[in-house]
Amino acid sequence: MNKFCPFYRENCKGNECVMWVEGIEDRDIKCLIIGYLGTTMALCSRDKLGEYEPSDFESGTKREPEIPEEILSATAEELAAELLELMKKEFPNDERRGIADVDSLFWDMKGVDRYDLSPEIKLKIRKAQSLAQHAIWDENQIKYIQKLEQEKTELPSLVNLYADWAKERGFNKVTIADTEAFLLEKNLEVLPETRRSLYALTNVQLKSKY
Structure with a gap:
């Protein structure tokens, strides 16, 4: 084996070289270096003959994404x-979503x-998102108002219950912290507006009775 190796710049060592491949019967060229150079030259020749089709990235072209009908x-x-x-x-009972x-x-x-x-499709998608989000906000606002109205009707009895709770503990005045403790103890959850009204009206009632 006296062929000159352009990679190592010395005579080919055959199967002693790490670039030599054995055990492949249908491979005429067992040197990986020569095989690589041959493949590269073949691709270049095919490109010159017009057989090579560059990818979108190589050609700089841009394919439009397919949009479902x-x-x-x-x-x-x-x-x-x-x-x-x-x-x-997906979230039937979660108004926070x-x-x-x-x-x-x-x-x-x-x-x-x-x-x-395309700009037209982007605009349609953003408009759909905005419409859906505003619809959710509107529905949640309606539910909020309905709950607030219901709590207003229940507020007088809740004030009496809170005042009795305060008197049992010897309070002649309640604080915001007391209000939170009362609601927690009674396992009640009310809107912020109702909580503030409960605090204020209970203090008025306690003041009038002391």
Whole structure:
């Protein structure tokens, strides 16, 4: 074996070289270096003949992402309704949740990759998100007002209960901390407005009786 090795710059050592591959019967060239150079030259030749097709990255071209037909045909309002439905399904009793909690899941289920979208599709998606979020806020606000009205009707009896609780402990005045302790002991959860009213009205009642 007297062939000159361009890599090591000395005569080829054959199977004594680490770049030599044995045990592959259908391989004519057992030198990895010569094999690599041969493959590279073949690719270059194919490129010159027009057989090589560069990738999108190499050519600098950009493929538009495929958008499902249901996204293209649906309005922002329709998408918002679906998004809201998913939100209620996943978190039916949690008013603290928002659209952001299911947003990614929703678009993944729709097969939408939200990167590199056209401006029109981006606008539709953002509008759908905004509509769904405002719908949740509106529903939560209605529930809040309804709960507040209900607590207002129950407030007089709650004040009496709190005043009796305070008198049993010898209090002629209650503090905010006392109010929290009372609600915790009675396992009651009320809105901040009701809590403030309970504190103020109970002090008025205690003052009038002492």
